[in-house]
Amino acid sequence: MFEKFFRGNIPPACEYCEYGKPTADHQMILCGRNGVVSPFFKCRKFKYDPLKRVPKVLPPLDGYSEKDFSL
Numbered sequence: 001m002f003e004k005f006f007r008g009n010i011p012p013a014c015e016y017c018e019y020g021k022p023t024a025d026h027q028m029i030l031c032g033r034n035g036v037v038s039p040f041f042k043c044r045k046f047k048y049d050p051l052k053r054v055p056k057v058l059p060p061l062d063g064y065s066e067k068d069f070s071l
Helices: none
Strands: 020-022 029-031 035-037
Antiparallel strands (some): 020 029
16 A cells, blocks of 8 residues: 555656755755755665655546436
8 A cells, every 4th residue: 555655667866855944935945965956856876765746736626516316
């Protein structure tokens, strides 16, 4: 079950690397190895940190009314 959520096929990006921390304006990443970099930058030292990954927002459900859910 662990592998289902934390697969190894995550594309590398400093945004969710163990060595990266967001700047105050959340536009750039402070890397402990490369300094200030873009959130989508990647290097050889990339180490995935699953707790930094933010899931995508799902679109709202349209076309349902309260009548659809009543008995």
